[in-house]
Amino acid sequence: MKRGSGATESVWMDTAAMRAGPPLEEDVAADVCVVGAGIAGITTAYLLAREGRTVVVLDDGPVGGGETSRTTAHLSSVLDDRYFELERLHGAEGARRAAESHAAAIDRIERIVADEGIECGFERLDGYLFVPPGESTDLLDRERAAAARAGLTDVERVPRAPLPGFDTGPCLRFPRQAQFHPLAYLSALARALEDSGGRIFQAHAAAFEDGDPARVETADGRAVTAGAIVVATNSPVVDRVAIHTKQAAYRSYAIGAVVSRGSVPKALYWDTADPYHYVRLHERPDHDVLIVGGEDHKTGQADDVDDPDGAFERLEAWTRERFPDAGEVAYRWSGQVLEPNDGLAFIGRNPGDDHVYVITGDSGQGMTHGTLGGILLTDLVLGRENPWAELYDPGRISLRAAGEFARENLNVAAQYADLVTGGDVGGVDEIAPGTGAIVREGLKKLAVYRDPDGELHRRSAVCPHLGCVVEWNPVETTWDCPCHGSRFD
Numbered sequence: 413m414k415r416g417s418g419a420t421e422s423v424w425m426d427t428a429a430m431r432a433g434p435p436l437e438e439d440v441a442a443d444v445c446v447v448g449a450g451i452a453g454i455t456t457a458y459l460l461a462r463e464g465r466t467v468v469v470l471d472d473g474p475v476g477g478g479e480t481s482r483t484t485a486h487l488s489s490v491l492d493d494r495y496f497e498l499e500r501l502h503g504a505e506g507a508r509r510a511a512e513s514h515a516a517a518i519d520r521i522e523r524i525v526a527d528e529g530i531e532c533g534f535e536r537l538d539g540y541l542f543v544p545p546g547e548s549t550d551l552l553d554r555e556r557a558a559a560a561r562a563g564l565t566d567v568e569r570v571p572r573a574p575l576p577g578f579d580t581g582p583c584l585r586f587p588r589q590a591q592f593h594p595l596a597y598l599s600a601l602a603r604a605l606e607d608s609g610g611r612i613f614q615a616h617a618a619a620f621e622d623g624d625p626a627r628v629e630t631a632d633g634r635a636v637t638a639g640a641i642v643v644a645t646n647s648p649v650v651d652r653v654a655i656h657t658k659q660a661a662y663r664s665y666a667i668g669a670v671v672s673r674g675s676v677p678k679a680l681y682w683d684t685a686d687p688y689h690y691v692r693l694h695e696r697p698d699h700d701v702l703i704v705g706g707e708d709h710k711t712g713q714a715d716d717v718d719d720p721d722g723a724f725e726r727l728e729a730w731t732r733e734r735f736p737d738a739g740e741v742a743y744r745w746s747g748q749v750l751e752p753n754d755g756l757a758f759i760g761r762n763p764g765d766d767h768v769y770v771i772t773g774d775s776g777q778g779m780t781h782g783t784l785g786g787i788l789l790t791d792l793v794l795g796r797e798n799p800w801a802e803l804y805d806p807g808r809i810s811l812r813a814a815g816e817f818a819r820e821n822l823n824v825a826a827q828y829a830d831l832v833t834g835g836d837v838g839g840v841d842e843i844a845p846g847t848g849a850i851v852r853e854g855l856k857k858l859a860v861y862r863d864p865d866g867e868l869h870r871r872s873a874v875c876p877h878l879g880c881v882v883e884w885n886p887v888e889t890t891w892d893c894p895c896h897g898s899r900f901d
Contacts, residue, residue: 418595418888419548420745428595430474434611442468450480453644455786461608473615482747487590489514493755495558511562517783532596539680540573542583578734650787661711661897668743712883720886752808848884
């Protein structure tokens with residue numbers, strides 16, 4: 413079965429089965445149509461089905477086959493953009509609601525695991541935030557004070573994280589964080605959804621129409637009509653400009669190294685480097701897997717495109733310096749993260765629509781973000797008030813984030829210069845089997861891939877979204893757009 417959004421395989425893909433629904437062979441109607449079978453889509457569908465609504469889920473791959481299978485699955489209310497920064501951008505009340513919503517998401521996952529009897533390794537544990545060697549710890553004091561104002565009053569500063577071979581120096585301890593196996597959880601949640609009457613189909617949603625009822629048309633010409641459509645596709649495929657200009661796509665990398673059982677204390681660990689690193693453990697029958705992530709860069713804008721192993725090698729070097737007992741690196745994978753310019757997700761009605769809703773902008777918190785998105789959208793679809801709705805409103809304009817908005821969109825504008833430059837190679841003869849490159853032929857730029865059998869596949873190199881030139885991604889063997897993160901096989 414197609415494993416989703418790239419060629420690499422995560423530890424989750426290796427240790428859990430992924431299944432797809434049957435094809436959609438006839439037109440159907442439902443109260444709600446959810447597009448996307450990752451954690452955001454399946455959670456939303458599950459919660460709505462539990463409220464007695466008829467729900468249809470569409471995805472062109474297996475359940476969890478997109479970015480949910482590529483997470484490192486930290487369940488955390490410790491937000492990447494720091495609480496003192498969220499307080500600046502959204503005020504004290506906004507930071508408090510952000511903390512409340514992510515903590516509520518962890519609680520909801522814990523409750524679902526208990527209610528449905530899901531075996532997914534869910535457990536509560538501490539999280540530790542530390543600064544890189546030699547850097548000031550003033551940031552930790554600022555963050556501890558801001559976290560307390562946001563309601564996380566049990567955060568404490570401790571002399572070091574409990575790592576025997578790596579002295580982190582002073583750090584913040586955040587209690588009651590959590591971790592789980594994301595695909596084991598999602599597979600069970602999908603079964604619970606179907607037990608509640610929900611239906612999951614494998615189909616590519618190709619066109620959307622707002623209205624009463626709203627309508628989703630598939631690539632095969634089938635249609636789903638519904639009172640509401642929820643687009644939970646990581647990047648909002650229903651929207652062309654409005655949200656894409658307010659968030660940027662980044663690739664993030666992860667490795668899984670074998671370590672002896674118990675040699676690394678089980679917890680979540682994060683540093684504040686740029687790019688930052690994040691660490692957790694996953695138990696296997698006879699050893700642990702130390703999962704280390706980081707090395708983020710904008711999608712389609714890798715500095716070492718000619719060195720596909722570069723990001724993984726840097727992660728491994730960082731890991732071996734701090735965890736010298738780490739053994740074989742058994743897993744290497746990457747995933748895509750969408751970073752909003754003001755640090756918080758976009759969850760709610762799609763701008764300009766009445767019956768179409770979106771969940772996007774995970775900002776590196778995909779598991780809690782997808783879950784709180786399901787809670788919030790369930791309330792909105794059912795016409796109930798939700799205290800987080802204004803904070804996550806997709807139509808919001810954050811004037812305090814104007815600098816970040818301008819910086820990211822100037823970066824996008826700069827990518828159009830690639831339309832008039834030369835190709836990556838002088839001709840197709842330079843393209844090795846299993847690789848791709850941009851080739852200029854007259855006035856056109858082509859994305860040319862040579863498959864393992866030597867056959868060439870030529871496509872326009874211009875992304876059909878807003879016209880940027882794609883870049884070959886040698887890690888995942890995909891074509892990635894440097895403007896808004898579109899990706900193609």
